Amino acid sequence: MSVRVGAAAESPSFPMAAKAAMEDVQLRQNVRHATGVIRAKRALLVEEKADWQQLRTAASRIKEHTMRYLDRYLVQFEQSCVRAGGKVHWAEDADEANRIITGIIQSHGETEVIKVKTMTSDETQLNTALEAAGITPYETDLADLIVQLGSDHPSHIVVPALHKNRMQIRQIFLDKMHLETLGREPKDLAEAARRYLREKFLRVRVGISGANFAIAENGSVCIVESEGNARMCLTLPKVLISLIGIEKVIPRFRDLEVFLQILARSATGERMSPYSSIWSGVSANDGPSEFHVVLLDNGRTKVLADEAARQTLHCIRCGACLNICPVYRQTGGHAYGSIYSGPIGAILTPQLQSMRHSETLPFASSLCGACYEICPVKINIPEVLVHLRAKVVEQGDSPIVEQLAMRAAAFALAGPRRLAAAQGFARIAQKPFLSEGVLKNLPGMLSGWSSVRDLMTVPEQSFREWWRDRK
Amino acid sequence: MVEGSKVTASARDRILASIGASGNPEQEYQAIERGYESAGTAQKGQKLDLFIERLTDYGAGVYRCTHLEIAATIAERLHARNAQSVAVPHDIPVDWLPQPFEFIRDHASPYPQIECCDGVITGCAVAIADTGTIILDGGSSQGRRALTLLPDYHLCVAFEDQIVETVPEAMHRLAEAMSRPLTLISGPSATADIEMTRIQGVHGPRSMEVVLVSL
Numbered sequence: 001m002s003v004r005v006g007a008a009a010e011s012p013s014f015p016m017a018a019k020a021a022m023e024d025v026q027l028r029q030n031v032r033h034a035t036g037v038i039r040a041k042r043a044l045l046v047e048e049k050a051d052w053q054q055l056r057t058a059a060s061r062i063k064e065h066t067m068r069y070l071d072r073y074l075v076q077f078e079q080s081c082v083r084a085g086g087k088v089h090w091a092e093d094a095d096e097a098n099r100i101i102t103g104i105i106q107s108h109g110e111t112e113v114i115k116v117k118t119m120t121s122d123e124t125q126l127n128t129a130l131e132a133a134g135i136t137p138y139e140t141d142l143a144d145l146i147v148q149l150g151s152d153h154p155s156h157i158v159v160p161a162l163h164k165n166r167m168q169i170r171q172i173f174l175d176k177m178h179l180e181t182l183g184r185e186p187k188d189l190a191e192a193a194r195r196y197l198r199e200k201f202l203r204v205r206v207g208i209s210g211a212n213f214a215i216a217e218n219g220s221v222c223i224v225e226s227e228g229n230a231r232m233c234l235t236l237p238k239v240l241i242s243l244i245g246i247e248k249v250i251p252r253f254r255d256l257e258v259f260l261q262i263l264a265r266s267a268t269g270e271r272m273s274p275y276s277s278i279w280s281g282v283s284a285n286d287g288p289s290e291f292h293v294v295l296l297d298n299g300r301t302k303v304l305a306d307e308a309a310r311q312t313l314h315c316i317r318c319g320a321c322l323n324i325c326p327v328y329r330q331t332g333g334h335a336y337g338s339i340y341s342g343p344i345g346a347i348l349t350p351q352l353q354s355m356r357h358s359e360t361l362p363f364a365s366s367l368c369g370a371c372y373e374i375c376p377v378k379i380n381i382p383e384v385l386v387h388l389r390a391k392v393v394e395q396g397d398s399p400i401v402e403q404l405a406m407r408a409a410a411f412a413l414a415g416p417r418r419l420a421a422a423q424g425f426a427r428i429a430q431k432p433f434l435s436e437g438v439l440k441n442l443p444g445m446l447s448g449w450s451s452v453r454d455l456m457t458v459p460e461q462s463f464r465e466w467w468r469d470r471k
Numbered sequence: 472m473v474e475g476s477k478v479t480a481s482a483r484d485r486i487l488a489s490i491g492a493s494g495n496p497e498q499e500y501q502a503i504e505r506g507y508e509s510a511g512t513a514q515k516g517q518k519l520d521l522f523i524e525r526l527t528d529y530g531a532g533v534y535r536c537t538h539l540e541i542a543a544t545i546a547e548r549l550h551a552r553n554a555q556s557v558a559v560p561h562d563i564p565v566d567w568l569p570q571p572f573e574f575i576r577d578h579a580s581p582y583p584q585i586e587c588c589d590g591v592i593t594g595c596a597v598a599i600a601d602t603g604t605i606i607l608d609g610g611s612s613q614g615r616r617a618l619t620l621l622p623d624y625h626l627c628v629a630f631e632d633q634i635v636e637t638v639p640e641a642m643h644r645l646a647e648a649m650s651r652p653l654t655l656i657s658g659p660s661a662t663a664d665i666e667m668t669r670i671q672g673v674h675g676p677r678s679m680e681v682v683l684v685s686l
């Protein structure tokens with residue numbers, strides 16, 4: 001078994017890639033604009049939700065509970081799905097999942113598939129495996145289509161092409177869709193995608209999706225989307241294959257009442273995404289006549305075994321932690337060298353890969369805590385980061401200064417009170433190194449880090465203090 | 472091993488064997504803290520106003536009428552869009568359908584035939600005021616999923632008693648139907664993938680309207 005997370009193994013380390021990204025002015029502008037827009041929309045909609053904190057707590061508890069009994073819920077999901085007419089396959093790693101999916105497509109003699117946005121398939125590099133087997137995958141999510149046609153990589157987990165602006169996208173469409181003319185407005189580009197894909201939706205006989213949630217109680221799968229491309233892929237083909245990470249299981253149908261309320265608000269700043277599809281197995285006269293689920297491990301059971309880091313698997317991939325992260329906003333997603341970028345990528349990728357090829361990722365953070373405060377399922381990302389840093393240090397391949405820094409941070413983050421005290425201290429200690437409110441230079445060996453990371457300064461008033469005073 | 476399940480026995484066994492806690496999942500599940508709002512508190516009028524406000528926000532027009540005015544209201548909407556041929560579920564009530572439009576009743580029609588229609592008219596199962604969401608469960612007057620997906624215009628008839636205030640209330644109402652194909656629709660299809668500019672209508676119906684029927 002060998003765990004692979006996209007092309008992370010072949011990517012340069014975070015500090016190297018981040019430096020290159022920060023020199024790309026256009027990219028930084030695009031990333032800042034996009035994350036700024038989503039953050040503003042999200043803030044408004046979270047503000048109006050009086051029971052937001054209660055929803056976060058419930059979501060976190062449901063996930064915690066599910067992880068504790070994941071084996072039972074997986075078996076229950078399998079049984080319910082099979083009862084509803086679905087077929088369930090289990091894959092230990094990326095290659096096994098790709099083999100199973102390729103096999104199903106080949107058994108139908110098909111050579112094309114339409115795909116719904118699925119990070120899990122990016123993780124297994126399914127498209128590469130399909131192409132090697134002579135099968136053409138068509139990405140149908142607008143952003144994924146832009147990435148695919150531009151031979152690019154996703155840079156955000158919700159808005160994969162946010163690093164491209166309209167003119168760049170227009171050029172990709174003109175070239176790759178072989179269009180003579182094309183308007184310059186976003187609506188013209190969306191119209192081009194509609195026409196390009198409509199024919200494929202009606203013709204291609206196999207659809208591939210991921211899942212936002214898989215419900216143990218009745219074997220249903222739920223997919224949340226905006227454009228209607230997922231509905232097309234889930235409804236029109238004869239055969240549907242859903243590749244689902246084992247951590248996507250939730251116990252019951254009613255649990256959706258929690259997750260559907262937090263997901264869109266956090267991800268796109270909407271009360272609810274335009275479409276959520278929920279289906280169970282196959283239905284007579286409605287949708288595909290054959291439905292396969294591939295349950296993927298690819299390193300997840302190992303994450304589960306590490307109690308201090310297990311909460312990483314609670315992630316619902318809303319992207320809110322990316323949008324708020326001062327490091328992500330500077331570097332964009334590509335620097336993380338993984339399809340999972342930002343704070344969640346910094347903790348997920350190294351764990352899935354047993355810290356191989358990604359041991360700099362846990363350091364791609366200034367531990368400011370914004371990701372934890374914003375996470376709709378309350379994943380304590382700073383805590384996990386510190387835990388992983390300690391692991392890297394144990395492995396013994398990080399510079400000595402960082403080892404010391406990490407020990408201090410681990411101490412500070414061990415409890416909220418210590419963190420508060422450490423922030424108070426840092427505020428005084430950082431004064432000599434400030435330039436325009438951004439930590440530009442750290443002394444000595446740490447300067448290598450700060451020259452790339454543009455650390456966010458410790459604010460005069462920390463979020464915790466502000467929150468406390470506000471009440 | 473589950474019968475009918477295509478299992479790579481080794482992968483399944485190894486995955487399951489590596490997880491496992493002892494305890495009482497049922498009891499612990501019941502004890503999960505759910506402090507969020509489940510039942511709504513708004514009066515009926517407020518609830519309907521909220522529903523209309525949310526839909527309007529999404530750019531989905533809402534047209535109110537009484538039971539006896541459904542056909543006339545639908546006629547008005549179809550005229551306004553100059554819609555000629557309109558797809559409908561095979562079991563749509565006859566008294567909803569005005570003259571002289573061409574209605575194509577869907578009995579497993581080929582997809583291209585549905586796609587050619589100027590629009591589709593359906594009912595719904597439940598609707599949520601708080602999020603402006605219409606829910607289809609494939610039940611009566613709703614048809615199969617492709618029907619409300621391929622045409623460019625969806626006109627949905629919702630009755631006042633189908634509208635609940637909160638998401639949890641809707642999930643509760645759907646308990647019986649949870650294993651049917653469900654589609655939750657909150658406004659017309661949209662994207663913000665290009666520079667975060669909201670564009671209405673990508674692949675699903677680009678326009679959506681709701682006829683809200685009083686009881």
Ligand code: SF4
Pocket residue numbers: 266314315316317318319320321322344371374375376377378379
């Ligand atoms: S870690 Fe939390 S905030 Fe980040 S993507 Fe996952 S759920 Fe969203």
